Amino acid sequence: QQSELNSFLWTIKRDPPSYFFGTIHVPYTRVWDFIPENSKKAFQQSHIVYFELDLTDPYTISALTSCQLLPQGENLQDVLPHDIYRRLKRHLEYVKLMMPSWMTPDQRGKGLYADYLFNAIAGNWERKRPVWVMLMVNSLTEVDIKSRGVPVLDLFLAQEAERLRKQTGAVEKVEEQCHPLNGLNFSQV
Numbered sequence: 001q002q003s004e005l006n007s008f009l010w011t012i013k014r015d016p017p018s019y020f021f022g023t024i025h026v027p028y029t030r031v032w033d034f035i036p037e038n039s040k041k042a043f044q045q046s047h048i049v050y051f052e053l054d055l056t057d058p059y060t061i062s063a064l065t066s067c068q069l070l071p072q073g074e075n076l077q078d079v080l081p082h083d084i085y086r087r088l089k090r091h092l093e094y095v096k097l098m099m100p101s102w103m104t105p106d107q108r109g110k111g112l113y114a115d116y117l118f119n120a121i122a123g124n125w126e127r128k129r130p131v132w133v134m135l136m137v138n139s140l141t142e143v144d145i146k147s148r149g150v151p152v153l154d155l156f157l158a159q160e161a162e163r164l165r166k167q168t169g170a171v172e173k174v175e176e177q178c179h180p181l182n183g184l185n186f187s188q189v
Contacts, residue, residue: 043161048166048169049167049169050168050169050170051158051168052172053170053174055152055158063178064174070129099117099118117145
């Protein structure tokens with residue numbers, strides 16, 4: 001029952017109260033029905049909402065894209081062992097071949113094409129740092145492809161906040177997420 005679910009909502013006792021809600025980066029439709037009413041009510045009643053990153057800001061998206069790239073002049077083929085690079089390339093060819101069968105009629109009805117979707121997710125993969133390629137490959141599954149076009153929970157809440165004219169902000173900058181990931185060495189990745 002909704003009332004018995006762990007809400008991932010913490011209350012900071014002050015007047016008016018503040019709330020801290022832990023989200024997950026998955027399509028909101030996968031988790032929305034499991035978010036307890038107290039969390040939804042706290043969001044509805046809030047006037048100011050802060051997110052991890054401002055995913056509605058074009059600069060944030062651009063900076064996230066840029067931070068994933070290897071230094072100028074380097075390619076993934078230069079930094080990965082040859083056998084891993086070859087397996088990765090074959091896997092991406094397989095995904096590209098399978099993607100049309102993974103897409104839903106609803107996605108096609110909204111004008112999403114498999115080639116476009118593949119390029120949106122995996123485009124420029126040979127210029128990305130290994131850690132970002134790993135994250136990209138993890139999202140290239142049939143289940144994840146079928147949910148493309150559905151915003152992740154953070155973005156959904158940010159879009160709702162904008163629609164409801166709430167004041168929004170972010171607690172982190174892109175660099176604060178990028179630098180730690182980009183600082184991982186190859187064996188850690």
